[in-house]
Amino acid sequence: MPSVLTLTFSPCIDKSTTVPELIPSKKLKCSQPELDPGGGGINVARAIKKLGGMATAVYPAGGYTGKAFNALLAKENIPVIIVESANDTRENIVILEEKTSKQYRFNMPATPLSENEWKECLQAVENSKDVEFIVASGSLPPGVPDDIYARLAIIARTKKAKFVVDTSGEALKQAAKEGVYLLKPNLGELSSLVNSNHYLQENEIEAVAKQVITRGNCEVLVVSMGDKGAMLFTSDLMKKIVPPPVEVKSTVGAGDSMVAGIVYALSTGKSLETALEYGVAAGTAATLHPGTELCSKIETERLLAVIHTGETY
Numbered sequence: 013m014p015s016v017l018t019l020t021f022s023p024c025i026d027k028s029t030t031v032p033e034l035i036p037s038k039k040l041k042c043s044q045p046e047l048d049p050g051g052g053g054i055n056v057a058r059a060i061k062k063l064g065g066m067a068t069a070v071y072p073a074g075g076y077t078g079k080a081f082n083a084l085l086a087k088e089n090i091p092v093i094i095v096e097s098a099n100d101t102r103e104n105i106v107i108l109e110e111k112t113s114k115q116y117r118f119n120m121p122a123t124p125l126s127e128n129e130w131k132e133c134l135q136a137v138e139n140s141k142d143v144e145f146i147v148a149s150g151s152l153p154p155g156v157p158d159d160i161y162a163r164l165a166i167i168a169r170t171k172k173a174k175f176v177v178d179t180s181g182e183a184l185k186q187a188a189k190e191g192v193y194l195l196k197p198n199l200g201e202l203s204s205l206v207n208s209n210h211y212l213q214e215n216e217i218e219a220v221a222k223q224v225i226t227r228g229n230c231e232v233l234v235v236s237m238g239d240k241g242a243m244l245f246t247s248d249l250m251k252k253i254v255p256p257p258v259e260v261k262s263t264v265g266a267g268d269s270m271v272a273g274i275v276y277a278l279s280t281g282k283s284l285e286t287a288l289e290y291g292v293a294a295g296t297a298a299t300l301h302p303g304t305e306l307c308s309k310i311e312t313e314r315l316l317a318v319i320h321t322g323e324t325y
């Protein structure tokens with residue numbers, strides 16, 4: 013019986029390879045490509061697994077790329093609920109140019125979903141038993157309505173599950189309007205959630221967070237601030253965690269690892285304060301590796317210890 017479900021409407025395969033040099037017109041010899049399954053909720057489920065927990069990933073998949081995607085998750089032993097989609101699962105290309113060590117990311121258009129397909133995804137969540145946390149993360153592909161996470165908020169409420177949302181734009185606004193358990197915006201996402209006419213500064217966050225909580229958008233608000241860490245707010249709690257300085261290789265997947273850290277900690281009975289520490293540690297752990305690599309448990313726990321002692325990493 014799954015107790016954590018993650019939902020991803022726009023999953024993708026990241027196909028990474030290297031070339032000595034990117035030269036136009038010439039046939040370039042690529043290294044053996046590495047395939048990684050990606051997309052917000054997929055990454056959260058994978059990162060929860062890495063941290064020692066278990067989450068079931070609900071997602072649409074189609075075509076031969078969908079089959080390859082499913083096989084990648086099976087290899088990582090991630091429990092899944094797959095909704096068959098008519099269109100092929102998206103495949104993105106990541107090319108590392110050896111000469112410059114520069115990485116080029118080519119993102120293909122998102123795979124459109126039909127009404128039946130996204131409704132089947134919602135149904136899969138509705139049908140799941142004993143769900144403690146539902147995590148919705150990532151952007152929405154064409155065909156999926158902006159109020160999808162608001163609809164999920166209602167489903168979560170009827171299931172008495174805690175709904176965690178990490179998204180942006182209109183989808184975030186509509187979810188917040190319905191009211192969810194936990195929102196994890198970064199500063200840009202928070203600015204647009206409250207219709208701020210400027211990018212919010214750190215000293216403005218507290219007042220804005222209180223407003224978000226008072227108007228019932230969420231019970232818990234975690235505002236992430238990149239290398240400055242994150243702040244957590246509830247109606248009677250405020251806590252800030254700053255990670256130690258680290259040598260950052262790539263920030264891709266930091267947000268997803270942070271959400272995974274928070275949900276993993278909460279699902280194992282930890283307090284909100286501890287969950288914030290775990291989230292910051294997991295987010296920062298994800299930055300220690302190049303490419304799309306997520307947090308490892310060892311590095312997350314080392315960072316957690318450093319956060320407690322205030323030592324350097």
Ligand SMILES: Nc1ncnc2c1ncn2[C@@H]1O[C@H](COP(=O)(O)OP(=O)(O)OP(=O)(O)O)[C@@H](O)[C@H]1O
Pocket residue numbers: 197198236237238239240241242255258260263264265266267268270291292293294295296299
């Ligand atoms: N440059 C960095 N140095 C150290 N830690 C970082 C850095 N960037 C991100 N992190 C860690 O990851 C967490 C989440 O990062 P961030 O605030 O950038 O989220 P995000 O904008 O949602 O990221 P994403 O682009 O992955 O969605 C931070 O709170 C921090 O713990």
Ligand SMILES: [Mg+2]
Pocket residue numbers: 178198267268
């Ligand atoms: Mg993010």
